[in-house]
Amino acid sequence: MSDRKLQVVPLGGLGEFGMNSMALRYGDDIIVIDAGMMFPDAELLGVDIVTPDFTYLEENAADVRALILTHGHEDHIGAVPFLLSTINLPVYGTEFTLSLVERRLEEHELLKDARLNVVEAGDRITIGPFLVEFIRVTHSIVSAVALAITTPLGVVIHTGDFKVDPTPTDNELFDLHTLAEYGKRGVLLLMSDSTNVDRPGYTESERAVRPRLEELFARSERRLIISCFSSSIHRLQQILDLAAQYGRKVAFLGRSMLNVTEIAHNLGLLSVPDSTLLRPQDIMQMPPDKVAVVVSGTQGEPLSAMSRVAVDNHKHLYLEPGDTVALSARIIPGNEKAIFRMMNHLARRGSDIVYGSMNPPIHVSGHASQEELKLVLNLVKPRYFLPIHGEYRQLAKHAQLAGYLNSQGLENSFVLETGETIEIDQMGARRGEKVTVGRVCIDSGSLDDVVEDMIIRDRRHLAEDGFVLPVIAIDKHTGRSEGLPEIVSRGFMGAEGADILQEARGVVARTLESSTTEELSDWGVMQEKIRTDLKRFLTKQTQRRPLIMPVILEV
Ligand SMILES: [Zn+2]
């Protein structure tokens, strides 16, 4: 018997949405589960992505043994390049998950030295004192796993993201048996996905969207455009099957859509009949009723393919009245404005827009509702429970939901925020010391940037490179800008920068001139375009990367 402690250290994703990462420490051995990112909301304008602060791992670098990935969503793998650029850990995950990671690492020139280890559901690996078994779960992405981690003090189960889909489209079923076997033998700690804890009942099976998609294929008389997440392989498969059935060819638009479908196809996870596929450049040559286009950019991201299509700014697809546009994805809280702005543009083109809740659904969630969460709690029957993946209210609700297990051996549920830890020894579990956590804002710039330049902690960023505020006054009636844009800066160059800033005003003016009236009316798009153009110019002229925050005033 050991007198050592097991420490559970959340590095991201508890009490916040996204950037999931969890460390487990036993003695001198640490394993990390997931390294995700989050997309910045409007409050963090001026950065591209946000990752957890991995200071805890850097400070204990000699003890960190491995990174284990549950599935390939960005909020679980998006920060892998940034973690590996500081500590080159061996990484374990399923083939599809690692293929998505590979693409990321390649972009950051980290692939050559990466140590990627493919595992399958059912595999067991030993890392120091940890025996990790990978358990298949169902989720909105394929090849997702939960982890059962046997430690000297007992078994820890981490569900990853999941729902209990009894009829997944690929027929790869949730391995509830294995989960139940662990439960029967006794589980020390369960960590479970809290994303949908607010929803009563069961989340519908992925197959539930098929009738709605079929209805769209059956009734659309012109082009059918469907926007969904590129990682939703189940959804894409259903679209491809229906397209074949209804005699439409399918084109994919958007870089991530093209990449991910190629990866999934190569791994045999997406079957694409050869005659079904259409090259993007051929979309407009086909009769409108023979085309379906799957487009990335469901969240109204300003530079995404869908946003470009919405403002007639995509070189391969422009909409015509009567085209149908379906949003087969959820509206992530915080993105409503951007999405509705995009839909207003789509409506102006005369498109028939299909989105939101309806029956049968155009989208189903990938996360478990209350009854499925209870099912997992019942099967695992843990001694301790730690809700993960959610904002504080969701974690608290999930802990409350588990309350009925108090008579069934559940001793305690912990509601923790990122950085707050649990310490477990022979006596039991209690709250431990806090560790350093936080958010790191990354300004990824163009893809040719090397990773050293990409990791910019915002404080250092401001201290060294300052910030630049282009101020643009736009006439409410004409939609055109009034005079040459002003630029305010702090901490960015001294007097020697005056000429460059003067030139920069011209750069912003040219961005405005080259934009369509519709783009000019869309502040989200304009802010992003101005930021991108100005960043390119300033980096080239000065090799510095100030924080750029365009301000648009309506006058
Ligand atoms: Zn997630």
Ligand SMILES: [Zn+2]
């Ligand atoms: Zn997920």
